Amino acid sequence: MATQPTAATVHQEPTSFWRRYIFSMDHKVIAIQYMITAGLMGIIGLVMSWLMRMPLTWPGESIPIAAKIFPGLFEGGVLRPDAYLAMMTMHGTLMVFFFLTAILLGGFGNLLIPLQCGARDMAFPFVNMLSYWVFLLSCLIMLASLFVTGGAAAAGWTAYPPLSAVAAAVPGSGLGQTLWLIAMAVFIVSSVMGGLNYITTVLNLRTQGMSMMRLPLTVWALFVAAIIGLLAFPALFAGAVLLLLDRHLGTSFYLDHIVVGGQHLAREGGNPLLWQHLFWFLGHPEVYILILPPMGIVSEIIANNARKPIFAYRAMVYSIIAIGFLSFIVWGHHMFVSGMNIWLSAAFTLTTLIIAVPSAVKTFNWLGTLWRGKLRFPTPMLFAIGFVSTFVTGGLTGIFLGNPTIDIQLHDTYFVVAHFHIVMATSAVFGVFAGVYYWFPKMFGRLMSERLGKLHFWLTFLGMYGIFFPMHYLGFMGMPRRYYGFGLLQYLAPDTQAIQLFITISAFITGAAQLLFLYNLVWSLWRGKRAEANPWQANTLEWQAPSPPPHGNWGEHMPVVYRWAYDYSVPGASQDFIPQTVPLEQEPTGEHRRAAVAAPELSGNGEAHRNGG
């Protein structure tokens, strides 16, 4: 271990355009490919949500502009009900899997794991490249389903059979649903390939001195998220295979004898609940795949901009692990009213509410980090503290839904829509934005515009609350989700339409604010202020490499790590940050338990340094 690879042993940088930017095996290029592809999928998903708002806000009214742009979805200027269901299904699918999962694990996982562990690349660069191309293939299949006869899948992102199993049950349940299932299976293959790489790299390729308990929380979160994905995704793969067989080869895994459209479907003994179990065995861990990496990103950014060590690093690590473990035994809380055994429901209640504990601990630790800090507010920090607010709001509503008794009333109402959009569409997306603003200089060597970034933050922060907070009210009133219109429901208060209008206006403003972000991205690529290697004065390894890092990341010498990632404002240090590569002889460290040994001169500072002994 004593020796380090020299430049001569590092494989030559590819020189042709194709090998360098298209079929690249460099984790940084693959990260950018993932981010661009996932971002495009996110934009498509966003447009779909706008289309969905139209019939909800202006029922039956003609919207000629939208009808002109999407003639296939509109009839007489009005979005058709089947198109509404297709948009709803594809919006959920694209946002959860093809935008958030892909950008967090494929994008940030690829970018940060090798850089923050101190590796030259992923363990298996070829598999890594393959993972991206398979992901792209799954995107293309999923998008192709929008253009087939009958339209895209319309059974919801949860694809519950029999709706998703019988072509006659809903227009999108034809070829669209088949392509949906195939695209998901291909996506799972891609994410397993990615996950194998991330886990292997974290375990085996950390640089000298980088012990697990010195890893930045971003890597911990991505690592646990990758493990969750590896364990959970195969269940959906199994479920999808069985559903394809039910659809096309006449088996009865999910189907019993039913009558759809006057036609008898002679199947025996299947049960739709089997799909729900398989789906949510993935589906619930999946939402932790989406929230853990943003938690890691936010921890990193809050510590950096508070100029303080993250509060209770070890508690943070343990709570990430606890969340990862518990996420596997909570899936049944999606099935409280499904007819599942009531004792099982009670068991799932227990696990579900327990998983709130590590989440609460993390929140308090972020507050502890802000306390007595020296807070700077660049755009990434604004999104990070915005995350703390929205995560608390969205997390607390989960306590209602995790309680099966209350869930009887709230299940499948807009309360649920509000809950998971504040966690996933707001908190997780804030994590993505925070991460992009923070690591953009590392990826491209230029800083993003702060002026545009702050405007983007304020519009998005207020806009997201404007969209999703009022949905709680709709949920209180018992408004069911996945409805094309509410004209028949008399129990709803007459002013729900005003709330719908408010939500839609907020949605358009928030959506338009994302154009600012896109403009900022493009503008900053060419015009942004040049970034030095470490523009945020951060400790983690990636900031010790040039911006952007060269092929192989570290030049001639591998970095050697002497300390943890959170030596901010250590008393007695020459500046308020100490990169992980600075030897202990040069600067003191606050790293837990090592402090007394490594920096005896700190012992006089007992007041400021509680853990010196």
Next chain:
Amino acid sequence: MRATVVIPKEIRGIDGGRFRGDGGGRGAEGGGPLMPTAQLFVWLLIVGVGMLFAALSSAAIVRIGLDGQTLRFPPIVWGNTAVLLLSSLVLGLAQWHVGRQGMFQPSSLRLFGGAVGCGLLFLLGQLGAWYELIQQGILLTSSSAAAFFYVLTAAHGVHVLGGIVALSALWINRRRGAVVRRWLGPVATYWHFLTLVWFALLAILQLR
């Protein structure tokens, strides 16, 4: 060895040694990686594949239990089982030889080829089992036990096919000592895992 070879061989990549990244392993804990990267990769792959079979088998256990009827295996299934077990044993023997000799010698190469051959024979035999079932009129739609038999044998067969591809890739690289040393162990681990899975599936499909 590490003092002279800068990138430890066992953590070079799958892409034919063009691997560029090397963090050196377990950080401050010292002592190098817990296990070679290729071996770790395969263990993780086994975890993922294992979850796939776990999901399918738990569905099978519940459903076949509810329906209360099991499938009488065509007799060829027992022959296939013996062939698969044999392939694992022969591969283990080949591993042991390579471990002692440092790389493939003609004797271990013959054993290795025998293991691959047994694997192919197993797949053919499984197709034969399907053929026998179809002859008896037992189709995918006949019963839940039949449906799960087809699904589980197909899922297992596809993974065995993957194992054969990996073994064949090793065969092609049989003269490249570094590749053999790095990958023979991991690929064999995967192969033995599939043999174990097969025994588990046999038991599950006979549960009542």
Next chain:
Amino acid sequence: MQAGSVHGVLFAVAVLVLVGIGVVTIGDQWWWLPPVASIHGATIDALFTVTLVVTGIVFILVHLLLAYFVWRYRARSPQQQAYFYLENRPLEVVYTLVPALTLTSLIAVGTRAWFRIHSSPPAEAMPVRVIGEQFAWRFQYPGADGTLGRFHPRFISEENPFGLDPEDPASHDDIITTELHVPLNRPVVAYINSKDVLHSFFVPALRVKQDAVPGMTTRFWFIPTQTGTYDIPCAELCGQGHYIMRGQMVVESNAAFEAWLAQQPTFSTMVGLSH
């Protein structure tokens, strides 16, 4: 970097305003649950309120702390020093245990209520079958013999669109309706089935929700406490017409209920059984 500190102040103000809006609109019940019309519904509402108070306190406290810290500790001068502070074990233990205990109590009361709601229905409960189909609800009453006839989609035909077993004697006197009428203050046990895809039997005013699952019979029992007409929206995506799948439930006096039921034709007259 101090230049950005105005955003800390702005953030604190924004958070306070948002919390204020939340507290006023929810605390003052601007938009609220429909008035409750069942006995177990009152339990659900009580739990809802308790949970709302508990989470509301946490929501307000955490946001106040967040706003205060962001405002108070924003970087104002280059001399300002962040306080190097690693962790505080006692505090961490407290803020692990307090949520854990609070959640455990919520679980305890929630689960107790859950088992009560899903307990066996009282013997005198009136059985009624709820049958979901794309995109309507039908209701089957047991008739004079007090027993619901067998239902299975395989019995569905052009003459018998309801799916009752014509061979089952219990089904002959059964009554099938498109509206659900139930007597006031009498337990009703709904057996829920589906002809085609998943549906969910949702009566917001009665706090009733239970999926209709093809191949299974699910059950939910309740005691209506308010007369009136209530919507029964479908709460599980069931196809293109999901949003128009709405039934109606009428809670009325026992006499009115009996009178209404007596007017409904029986299954055997509807499908022309010769028995």
